[in-house]
Amino acid sequence: MIPSQPNILVYAPEGAEIYADWIRKSGYSSVHSASTADEARALLDGTEILLCWKFPMDEVELPSSLKWIQSMGAGVNDWVSGERFSTDITLTRIVDQFGGPIAEYVFAYLLYLTKDIPRLTAAQKRRSWDPFLTDFLSKKTIGVAGLGSIGKEVVRKARAFDMQVKGLSVTGSSADLVDHHFTPAEWNSFVQDLDYLILTLPLTSQTEGVLNRDLLLTMKSTACVVNVGRGQLIVEQDLVDVMRKGHLRAAVLDVFENEPLLDSHPFWDMPNVYITPHLSGPSIPQEVCQFFIENLQRYSNGLPLMGVVDRTLGY
Amino acid sequence: MIPSQPNILVYAPEGAEIYADWIRKSGYSSVHSASTADEARALLDGTEILLCWKFPMDEVELPSSLKWIQSMGAGVNDWVSGERFSTDITLTRIVDQFGGPIAEYVFAYLLYLTKDIPRLTAAQKRRSWDPFLTDFLSKKTIGVAGLGSIGKEVVRKARAFDMQVKGLSVTGSSADLVDHHFTPAEWNSFVQDLDYLILTLPLTSQTEGVLNRDLLLTMKSTACVVNVGRGQLIVEQDLVDVMRKGHLRAAVLDVFENEPLLDSHPFWDMPNVYITPHLSGPSIPQEVCQFFIENLQRYSNGLPLMGVVDRTLGY
Numbered sequence: 337m338i339p340s341q342p343n344i345l346v347y348a349p350e351g352a353e354i355y356a357d358w359i360r361k362s363g364y365s366s367v368h369s370a371s372t373a374d375e376a377r378a379l380l381d382g383t384e385i386l387l388c389w390k391f392p393m394d395e396v397e398l399p400s401s402l403k404w405i406q407s408m409g410a411g412v413n414d415w416v417s418g419e420r421f422s423t424d425i426t427l428t429r430i431v432d433q434f435g436g437p438i439a440e441y442v443f444a445y446l447l448y449l450t451k452d453i454p455r456l457t458a459a460q461k462r463r464s465w466d467p468f469l470t471d472f473l474s475k476k477t478i479g480v481a482g483l484g485s486i487g488k489e490v491v492r493k494a495r496a497f498d499m500q501v502k503g504l505s506v507t508g509s510s511a512d513l514v515d516h517h518f519t520p521a522e523w524n525s526f527v528q529d530l531d532y533l534i535l536t537l538p539l540t541s542q543t544e545g546v547l548n549r550d551l552l553l554t555m556k557s558t559a560c561v562v563n564v565g566r567g568q569l570i571v572e573q574d575l576v577d578v579m580r581k582g583h584l585r586a587a588v589l590d591v592f593e594n595e596p597l598l599d600s601h602p603f604w605d606m607p608n609v610y611i612t613p614h615l616s617g618p619s620i621p622q623e624v625c626q627f628f629i630e631n632l633q634r635y636s637n638g639l640p641l642m643g644v645v646d647r648t649l650g651y
Numbered sequence: 652m653i654p655s656q657p658n659i660l661v662y663a664p665e666g667a668e669i670y671a672d673w674i675r676k677s678g679y680s681s682v683h684s685a686s687t688a689d690e691a692r693a694l695l696d697g698t699e700i701l702l703c704w705k706f707p708m709d710e711v712e713l714p715s716s717l718k719w720i721q722s723m724g725a726g727v728n729d730w731v732s733g734e735r736f737s738t739d740i741t742l743t744r745i746v747d748q749f750g751g752p753i754a755e756y757v758f759a760y761l762l763y764l765t766k767d768i769p770r771l772t773a774a775q776k777r778r779s780w781d782p783f784l785t786d787f788l789s790k791k792t793i794g795v796a797g798l799g800s801i802g803k804e805v806v807r808k809a810r811a812f813d814m815q816v817k818g819l820s821v822t823g824s825s826a827d828l829v830d831h832h833f834t835p836a837e838w839n840s841f842v843q844d845l846d847y848l849i850l851t852l853p854l855t856s857q858t859e860g861v862l863n864r865d866l867l868l869t870m871k872s873t874a875c876v877v878n879v880g881r882g883q884l885i886v887e888q889d890l891v892d893v894m895r896k897g898h899l900r901a902a903v904l905d906v907f908e909n910e911p912l913l914d915s916h917p918f919w920d921m922p923n924v925y926i927t928p929h930l931s932g933p934s935i936p937q938e939v940c941q942f943f944i945e946n947l948q949r950y951s952n953g954l955p956l957m958g959v960v961d962r963t964l965g966y
Contacts (some may be wrong), residue, residue, distance in 0.1 A: 441766060449758060450759070457925075472755060491809045612771050618785070
């Protein structure tokens with residue numbers, strides 16, 4: 337029994353009706369879906385709850401009936417910047433769902449680089465039997481910036497690889513998970529002896545452009561950077577400049593200042609830059625729906641929602 | 652103080668003197684090194700302890716003074732087969748040293764395949780932004796054949812990736828580490844629903860050729876095989892045959908029936924076969940020396956040695 341039947345709109349450029357169907361199957365009857373700004377405008381009047389991905393917020397005005405927006409992603413910087421909507425509206429994001437997949441992505445590339453799979457692949461093409469001593473993750477130092485559900489899962493896997501683990505976070509609430517914890521005032525000390533820096537931070541006014549030329553040059557020249565947070569955490573031009581001078585061993589980038597990455601971007605051709613198309617933490621419809629439906633039940637029963645965004649912190 | 656000064660010979664085709672030097676620095680004075688059969692013959696008379704790698708056992712007769720042979724590797728099938736030396740001589744192998752490196756190798760390739768890094772690399776070359784839903788290790792089933800120090804480390808890392816873990820071993824002494832344990836009489840049940848089969852077994856008369864056509868065809872057609880044990884565990888021609896018919900998603904092979912892999916071997920060109928030159932578990936001189944010196948101290952003090960080979964079991 338659903339205590340009330342709120343009006344729900346699902347917005348997504350693709351697949352919105354799939355989500356709507358799943359929600360209806362859970363007993364909610366007033367569920368509509370839209371995939372364009374025009375469709376959204378036509379359906380928003382009276383909507384109480386919006387489940388959305390890439391919502392055209394510049395084109396569509398939100399109705400006064402709206403009480404809750406659930407994003408299908410983990411990052412909500414688009415919503416939070418510029419006070420786009422009344423503080424009476426609750427904003428939630430998906431949490432605890434991207435940690436596993438993103439940590440798998442991170443360790444896929446850490447091991448790919450450490451074991452030098454490119455060299456092994458090239459040797460096989462030449463039919464060349466060429467043994468060499470590969471490097472190890474064990475005993476290397478990994479720094480995880482951001483210790484939310486994603487950062488924590490990276491830390492957990494780093495433990496299984498017997499790495500030294502450093503962490504940086506705003507709240508320090510997970511400081512006991514790492515060997516050495518740093519605050520945002522200590523970025524320089526945090527990065528200076530890392531072998532691997534993993535960015536899992538949200539984009540906020542405090543984190544935007546934090547990895548700039550000065551901080552990059554503070555890092556060891558043999559270090560690797562992996563960005564699975566947001567592109568704007570890194571000043572891309574600074575990264576291009578320092579890497580062109582031979583600084584850093586590799587950069588693995590899943591997120592960019594502009595996505596899709598511009599065809600003319602220098603990253604594409606740089607031999608130590610590994611580009612992936614923002615796929616490390618996929619929003620899987622079934623799992624997003626599970627999260628949303630559990631949140632809907634909490635909403636209907638007047639319980640606190642999961643993943644509520646603190647607009648002051650920005651995540 | 653070393654209670655006695657046994658005559659020690661280090662044999663290795665390359666770098667024997669490096670090992671000898673380390674051993675001398677630990678207080679042992681009677682240490683010689685050889686890198687050819689002729690050198691070994693000239694120095695073996697009166698030798699009590701032999702530390703060796705790729706010893707030319709078909710060309711060199713062992714002296715009656717010999718009491719202990721320490722192999723620099725984990726696999727000793729060459730020594731054990733054919734009753735090559737008196738049972739009065741103790742044979743030891745390196746244990747507990749290859750688990751970490753080999754498990755890193757295994758997960759490097761599991762993640763490389765699962766995250767489809769080849770597809771991502773090819774897309775970058777074409778400057779193509781082409782997001783797709785990658786697969787996950789999480790919830791997949793891994794089967795680890797052999798639960799010695801190497802297999803146990805693979806199991807430990809598999810836990811960090813939230814995999815289902817099955818294991819097969821002779822003794823069952825580590826059965827509690829896996830979700831489901833199988834004996835060597837249960838190979839068919841063991842392999843039938845695995846997503847990944849990892850071979851970490853020693854080569855014995857029981858394990859030689861165990862992965863033959865019948866057992867391969869018992870596996871799921873989407874399964875991956877990783878061999879970090881010994882090449883002869885797999886009937887290579889059977890693997891070629893079933894994979895040419897589209898069975899198995901991939902085979903990652905670090906060991907082969909004949910090494911170096913023959914230039915004419917079909918594996919080189921097969922698109923889903925990943926060949927590496929027996930480098931997953933490197934014998935690192937410093938770590939081998941540490942192990943040997945600890946064993947030497949035990950030997951000098953009449954304590955049981957580490958890594959003693961049971962010649963009946965063959966490892």
